[in-house]
Amino acid sequence: MAGNYRAGTAAGAMIACFGAIALTGCASNDATAVKAPAAAGDSTADAGGQAGQPDVNGDGKVVIGVLSPGDINDGGYYQSFVDTAEKFATSQGWTLIKRGSVNTSDALNAARALCQQKVDLIALGASELRDAIPASEEPVCGNTAWYVPSSDNIPQTPKIMLSVDDANQSLLAAGYAAGLLLEERGDKKAGFITGPEVDFTQSAVRAYRAGIRLVLPDATVVTTFTGDLNDSAKAKEAMQAQISQGVKVVYPYLGGATNAATELANSAGVYTLTPGTDQCASTKPKFDVSVMFSPGDYFASALESFAEGKLQMGVKKVWQLGVDPYPTVRLCDDKPEVKKKLDAFMADVGAKKFDPAAEVKRLGS
Amino acid sequence: MTAPSTGAPPGTGRRLLGLLTPRPYGWPTPVATAVGVVVALALSSALITLTGGSPSASVQALFQGSMADWTAWSSTLLYAAPLLLVAVGACVSARSGSFNIGQEGQVLIGALAAAWVGLRLAINGPVLIVIMLLAAALAAGAWAGLSSLMHRLRGVNVVVSTMLMTFVAQQVVAYAVNMPWLLQESRVGNAPVSPQSNPLPPSGLLGSFGEYPGLQINGGLILAVAAAVVIAVAITRTPWGFRLTMLGRNPLAAKHAGVRVNALGGAALAISGALAGLAGAVLLASPVGVNRLQPGMAMNIGWDGLLVALVARNRPLAAMPVALLFGVLRSGGGFLAATGVPSFLVDVVKALLVLAFVAPPVVVALARRRRSGGRTAGARQEAAPVAEEAIA
Numbered sequence: 090m091a092g093n094y095r096a097g098t099a100a101g102a103m104i105a106c107f108g109a110i111a112l113t114g115c116a117s118n119d120a121t122a123v124k125a126p127a128a129a130g131d132s133t134a135d136a137g138g139q140a141g142q143p144d145v146n147g148d149g150k151v152v153i154g155v156l157s158p159g160d161i162n163d164g165g166y167y168q169s170f171v172d173t174a175e176k177f178a179t180s181q182g183w184t185l186i187k188r189g190s191v192n193t194s195d196a197l198n199a200a201r202a203l204c205q206q207k208v209d210l211i212a213l214g215a216s217e218l219r220d221a222i223p224a225s226e227e228p229v230c231g232n233t234a235w236y237v238p239s240s241d242n243i244p245q246t247p248k249i250m251l252s253v254d255d256a257n258q259s260l261l262a263a264g265y266a267a268g269l270l271l272e273e274r275g276d277k278k279a280g281f282i283t284g285p286e287v288d289f290t291q292s293a294v295r296a297y298r299a300g301i302r303l304v305l306p307d308a309t310v311v312t313t314f315t316g317d318l319n320d321s322a323k324a325k326e327a328m329q330a331q332i333s334q335g336v337k338v339v340y341p342y343l344g345g346a347t348n349a350a351t352e353l354a355n356s357a358g359v360y361t362l363t364p365g366t367d368q369c370a371s372t373k374p375k376f377d378v379s380v381m382f383s384p385g386d387y388f389a390s391a392l393e394s395f396a397e398g399k400l401q402m403g404v405k406k407v408w409q410l411g412v413d414p415y416p417t418v419r420l421c422d423d424k425p426e427v428k429k430k431l432d433a434f435m436a437d438v439g440a441k442k443f444d445p446a447a448e449v450k451r452l453g454s
Numbered sequence: 455m456t457a458p459s460t461g462a463p464p465g466t467g468r469r470l471l472g473l474l475t476p477r478p479y480g481w482p483t484p485v486a487t488a489v490g491v492v493v494a495l496a497l498s499s500a501l502i503t504l505t506g507g508s509p510s511a512s513v514q515a516l517f518q519g520s521m522a523d524w525t526a527w528s529s530t531l532l533y534a535a536p537l538l539l540v541a542v543g544a545c546v547s548a549r550s551g552s553f554n555i556g557q558e559g560q561v562l563i564g565a566l567a568a569a570w571v572g573l574r575l576a577i578n579g580p581v582l583i584v585i586m587l588l589a590a591a592l593a594a595g596a597w598a599g600l601s602s603l604m605h606r607l608r609g610v611n612v613v614v615s616t617m618l619m620t621f622v623a624q625q626v627v628a629y630a631v632n633m634p635w636l637l638q639e640s641r642v643g644n645a646p647v648s649p650q651s652n653p654l655p656p657s658g659l660l661g662s663f664g665e666y667p668g669l670q671i672n673g674g675l676i677l678a679v680a681a682a683v684v685i686a687v688a689i690t691r692t693p694w695g696f697r698l699t700m701l702g703r704n705p706l707a708a709k710h711a712g713v714r715v716n717a718l719g720g721a722a723l724a725i726s727g728a729l730a731g732l733a734g735a736v737l738l739a740s741p742v743g744v745n746r747l748q749p750g751m752a753m754n755i756g757w758d759g760l761l762v763a764l765v766a767r768n769r770p771l772a773a774m775p776v777a778l779l780f781g782v783l784r785s786g787g788g789f790l791a792a793t794g795v796p797s798f799l800v801d802v803v804k805a806l807l808v809l810a811f812v813a814p815p816v817v818v819a820l821a822r823r824r825r826s827g828g829r830t831a832g833a834r835q836e837a838a839p840v841a842e843e844a845i846a
Contacts, residue, residue, distance in 0.1 A: 285649075
């Protein structure tokens with residue numbers, strides 16, 4: 090009986106394997122790919138049947154709805170977005186509905202829920218929630234303006250305002266600043282600590298490494314993927330390991346674990362950079378470079394336009410390093426020579442004197 | 455003589471399952487349940503007040519988000535469908551004496567299989583969704599069956615193995631959506647790619663009666679209700695159901711009565727997994743999700759579905775209103791943010807409600823045991839089986 094049982098199991102497994110192989114051969118993954126976004130450029134489209142901003146739905150009150158995929162109390166990247174909205178809404182006497190840690194699979198429903206609550210503006214905290222965007226085309230969201238941060242991977246539609254920055258630019262500049270600090274110290278070993286080894290963190294590492302190598306062509310960058318942006322214990326462990334390996338500048342490209350890792354770096358006298366926000370005023374932990382590309386900074390500008398009734402849907406706002414106030418990189422300590430070189434570098438990027446993407450490709454691997 | 459191997463958990467697990475099986479205790483159990491619900495609601499109100507919210511505003515928000523109009527009802531029903539499927543599956547395994555708690559992973563495996571078929575099988579038309587559902591059920595059924603196999607071959611506890619397989623399933627799905635050659639979304643230009651699959655083609659989506667924002671009855675709900683009815687009839691009106699219940703109550707007696715305990719126990723676990731897998735396919739292909747495979751797409755549906763079964767005391771038909779209640783809490787929970795109450799409080803409310811429904815039989819049984827303890831030894835001997843029956 091046991092023999093029959095095993096034979097049956099083996100036969101079942103074989104059938105399953107053959108079935109699986111047969112299925113994968115039927116169509117490639119690219120056959121179901123989302124088509125490339127149309128080149129919307131800076132074109133403006135009609136916002137549909139919306140009333141005037143900021144009371145888009147004309148119900149006599151202004152309600153802003155914010156959805157964030159991350160912890161809105163992380164003290165960094167995600168919180169900055171909500172803090173900006175909260176501060177602005179309070180100053181204007183508006184109502185703010187904020188919802189953090191929204192599962193990407195639940196993004197569409199979360200957006201619909203906000204529309205049902207008659208919000209005038211839906212703001213997504215990050216492009217991870219882009220699957221919420223189809224709700225903008227639904228009748229229930231007909232009288233709602235949309236603000237969507239993007240990394241050039243979201244198609245422009247007439248119902249949304251896209252806010253786009255190029256991670257290559259800010260991370261390349263961050264690496265450049267780290268390279269300058271290393272050069273000043275006469276060292277050539279930098280570190281990078283981040284969470285999961287996924288596409289956006291891998292891209293960030295490449296850009297950071299390329300930036301350092303623009304200053305120090307033979308510099309090495311020790312990289313650690315802890316698997317979790319918010320796990321402080323893992324981040325500290327990674328930081329300790331990098332300090333032991335002799336790195337002199339570390340970029341804790343993390344979420345809620347940033348402060349814990351940075352405090353450890355502070356105790357070892359290692360330079361650190363901020364992952365998105367201006368933390369130069371912070372003394373515990375202390376940062377040496379503020380790399381500013383936080384969604385809150387971009388959102389503040391959009392909210393001002395919204396309050397003035399000038400936030401246009403169907404528009405893509407591209408944030409340019411060296412041209413716009415954000416993204417930017419700032420040294421926290423007074424180092425005139427380093428600052429001069431860094432500012433010149435960012436001005437060159439803004440003036441398009443070289444292509445950051447090409448530099449990342451050339452030096453980032 | 456050794457007890458027959460059924461994949462059922464020994465000792466504690468079986469006692470726990472015993473609590474979930476409806477037995478006539480007279481009036482004390484319903485009264486205790488009613489008191490439990492009142493206490494749970496009072497505690498929930500206190501928690502909402504403590505976190506700076508208003509209980510009445512929270513109830514109003516829950517109502518608006520779940521039942522105030524057709525849009526809200528559609529959302530509630532969309533959430534209720536996968537919950538019901540998971541719960542019905544949990545009823546089957548629990549009836550057989552196996553405590554499958556790995557539904558969260560089985561939901562993911564079902565979604566993975568459905569996504570794989572939906573994105574890779576070059577088929578257009580409604581047959582695609584049928585194949586997707588079948589693939590999801592087969593894959594998740596086989597996944598759950600592995601726990602039965604582990605128990606039979608190596609004596610691994612089913613409760614432990616089904617739970618641990620959940621973490622394996624999460625890693626498998628995370629791997630699949632991070633590998634470009636497997637299911638990771640295609641890169642568009644230089645934009646970063648996320649750990650998720652491409653969206654399903656239109657033929658891979660479950661159809662609906664009615665259209666959002668009006669009342670929308672999705673195919674997933676019809677499937678779930680049909681599954682609940684079929685399983686309810688099968689359990690209560692067929693020889694298979696009788697054997698299943700006999701196996702759950704006493705595997706040794708079932709074996710002596712000619713029941714093939716290994717096959718039946720394994721099949722019950724596989725059916726439980728298959729239904730959880732169907733829930734995964736429904737999550738993937740219905741408007742409740744975003745129609746692409748994502749590592750977090752199970753959204754605790756597996757765990758919540760198990761709670762639905764617990765509250766329904768493993769009765770598939772009773773699971774229907776309970777799943778609806780949990781759907782109300784889920785869809786209404788999205789509206790809680792407007793009241794300033796953290797949405798995770800909904801989970802606390804759910805946990806309290808589950809306790810309110812699960813705890814009373816234990817309390818009643820313990821009270822009976824205590825009462826019988828004060829009598830004579832003979833009376834104690836008479837009372838012990840009653841309490842043991844309640845617990846075991």
